[in-house]
Amino acid sequence: MKALVVKDLHKSFGNVRAVVGFTLEMEEGEFVTLLGPSGCGKTTVLRTVAGFEKADKGEIYIFGKLSNDIPPEKRDVGMVFQNYALFPNMTVAQNIAFSMMIRKEPQDKIKKRVGELLELVQLSGLENRYPHQLSGGQMQRVALARALAKNPKILLLDEPLSALDAKVRQQLRGEIRKLQMKLGITTLFVTHDQEEALTMSDRIVVMKDGVIQQIGSPRQIYDDPINPFVAHFVGTSSFLEGEMLDGKIFIWKDERFEVRKSKVKNGKALMVLRPTHLKMVKDEENVPDGSNVMKGRVSLVTFLGSVVRVHVMIKEEEILVEMPSEDFWGFKEGDEVIVYFSPDFPLVFPKEQNIQ
Amino acid sequence: MKRIHLILFLSPMVVFLLMFIIYPYIYIIIHAFMDDFTGRFTLRYVKNLFEKWAFTNAWRNSLMFSSLSTGIAAIFGSIIGWISTKFDDRKRGIISSLFSIPMTLSGLVVAFAFIVLLGRNGIFNIIFRDFLKLFHFDLYSWTGLAITYAFFNIPLFSLTMIAAFRNLNTSLVEAARNLGANIFQVWRYVIIPVLAPSFLAATSIVFAGMMGAFGTALALTGMAKNLLSIQIYSHVSESNYNIPQADALALLLGVTTATILLVLNTLERRLRIKE
Numbered sequence A: 001m002k003a004l005v006v007k008d009l010h011k012s013f014g015n016v017r018a019v020v021g022f023t024l025e026m027e028e029g030e031f032v033t034l035l036g037p038s039g040c041g042k043t044t045v046l047r048t049v050a051g052f053e054k055a056d057k058g059e060i061y062i063f064g065k066l067s068n069d070i071p072p073e074k075r076d077v078g079m080v081f082q083n084y085a086l087f088p089n090m091t092v093a094q095n096i097a098f099s100m101m102i103r104k105e106p107q108d109k110i111k112k113r114v115g116e117l118l119e120l121v122q123l124s125g126l127e128n129r130y131p132h133q134l135s136g137g138q139m140q141r142v143a144l145a146r147a148l149a150k151n152p153k154i155l156l157l158d159e160p161l162s163a164l165d166a167k168v169r170q171q172l173r174g175e176i177r178k179l180q181m182k183l184g185i186t187t188l189f190v191t192h193d194q195e196e197a198l199t200m201s202d203r204i205v206v207m208k209d210g211v212i213q214q215i216g217s218p219r220q221i222y223d224d225p226i227n228p229f230v231a232h233f234v235g236t237s238s239f240l241e242g243e244m245l246d247g248k249i250f251i252w253k254d255e256r257f258e259v260r261k262s263k264v265k266n267g268k269a270l271m272v273l274r275p276t277h278l279k280m281v282k283d284e285e286n287v288p289d290g291s292n293v294m295k296g297r298v299s300l301v302t303f304l305g306s307v308v309r310v311h312v313m314i315k316e317e318e319i320l321v322e323m324p325s326e327d328f329w330g331f332k333e334g335d336e337v338i339v340y341f342s343p344d345f346p347l348v349f350p351k352e353q354n355i356q
Numbered sequence B: 001m002k003r004i005h006l007i008l009f010l011s012p013m014v015v016f017l018l019m020f021i022i023y024p025y026i027y028i029i030i031h032a033f034m035d036d037f038t039g040r041f042t043l044r045y046v047k048n049l050f051e052k053w054a055f056t057n058a059w060r061n062s063l064m065f066s067s068l069s070t071g072i073a074a075i076f077g078s079i080i081g082w083i084s085t086k087f088d089d090r091k092r093g094i095i096s097s098l099f100s101i102p103m104t105l106s107g108l109v110v111a112f113a114f115i116v117l118l119g120r121n122g123i124f125n126i127i128f129r130d131f132l133k134l135f136h137f138d139l140y141s142w143t144g145l146a147i148t149y150a151f152f153n154i155p156l157f158s159l160t161m162i163a164a165f166r167n168l169n170t171s172l173v174e175a176a177r178n179l180g181a182n183i184f185q186v187w188r189y190v191i192i193p194v195l196a197p198s199f200l201a202a203t204s205i206v207f208a209g210m211m212g213a214f215g216t217a218l219a220l221t222g223m224a225k226n227l228l229s230i231q232i233y234s235h236v237s238e239s240n241y242n243i244p245q246a247d248a249l250a251l252l253l254g255v256t257t258a259t260i261l262l263v264l265n266t267l268e269r270r271l272r273i274k275e
């Protein structure tokens, strides 16, 4: 049985179409991320699954049960909010125990479970603190423990990390994913941060203006974006505007590149080049046979830790090239270089598809 | 140098406190225990407070009337605060501005406005008593007085509650529902505890105001209603001139109000949650 099925969901606020024809099926134990720019309808989908919004059209099935008309408190889903939403008048332990208190479970059982959950989120010893005495990261861990306390069938997280510092965010990212795999809980995660989506998810749903653009594994989304929007939003890319000839040759300015993956046969087209698909050398001799070659001048070198990103000006366009730091051998701004790429890599889309 | 700056900076406040609060209070306390003619210490005026029916009755009336008025303001103010959550920020701003108006009006003007509306020959009574022959509304009763004061107190209470409800994070309510709480449980465990400090603060303000309320009551009912504030007035006015007794009454009013405020504020502080 599917853990969650959202079928043709539509939702408008006044004349704002927040979600349009959203369809998604989730397997049990899967971690799926809704990814897209702010305002694309991610939260609305999540809130409809949680029961806080009523679908204009479409169905929500939670473990096979049609849930459109089930009130939020009766749905078997746990929710974690961006702003933590901890009860300020309750201690950490009381926050975590809230759902069990509502269900009138015996005190000793509650106490035991709160202890377990605190351990799970690594907050043992803080049970008597109030939310205002915690850091952002700690608050979000409490919120996570509180959501898990009721043993929900599905966990919903709405940008849970976006209010945190970069360092804490990275750490919690890994912890949430590990916890999720350990508990095997079906999780629907919302973020506008592509890195978060790529590192955490089994599958990613890329959205734009309330419409799903692409559903796929992080690898598929990154390597095989379905349109320029997805290519632009997920990962870094350089875009070249040109023309396709016979579905094989991409003409850009006076260059001709051989390409193998084009969605256009003839006519105006947009080529997507990932920085990692490009290689850079000083002399033409070192270029493997059959590569597409361009000449340019280095305009900026930025060191990003494990990789070095080089901006190369080629025919008045800036193209990004990335290489592992250990492969970088000292290009400087102003150097004349040769950039090349295999015909297997670049994707070519019809020109009318916009990247925005 | 620093210290002198601080003193200069605070001096207007100190002068204000001395002139309008500390000096009058000390004066009241001293004179409440001083015989007017001999200048000797006496407990006579304070004893009167507990022995004379007029005074014990005024004390009771003031307490009851203030509590009643505060209760009315609390009920309507809370409901209005809750209703305000259904509006967007712009509409809520308009409501708040409208509710600020009564506080700027003089009690006397409002009393006359109510006489025109609800008085013996006011519009309301002309319609309901003379034409429809249904009933007669007596503005000069306790009920009438309570309604007139509600005109000030409900907006005052509402303003605090509108702000409190606005600051109540809706995701708290949603989190509670997500965790299985039904609407009643959400109110009981989340909304009421979170709003309680603001509620108590508004209660304090309205209650304190009502204990001292005077102008509108005097304008509507003259000295017909036996309230502490009216008693004080009558003892400084010509008919019943007795300044030490007025001082003793003022002392009683002050001590009663302060005690209740102390209780409310302690409660509020205990409930107030640091964000």
Ligand SMILES: Nc1ncnc2c1ncn2[C@@H]1O[C@H](COP(=O)(O)OP(=O)(O)O)[C@@H](O)[C@H]1O
Pocket: A013, A014, A016, A017, A018, A036, A037, A038, A039, A040, A041, A042, A043, A044, A045
């Ligand atoms: N309660 C609401 N009232 C009016 N418009 C809303 C409401 N909730 C969301 N919207 C609108 O719907 C669109 C999608 O919003 P949302 O789902 O919050 O996007 P996201 O979470 O992807 O940023 C936005 O244009 C937003 O302004």
Ligand SMILES: [Mg+2]
Pocket: A039, A042, A043, A044, A159
């Ligand atoms: Mg959102």
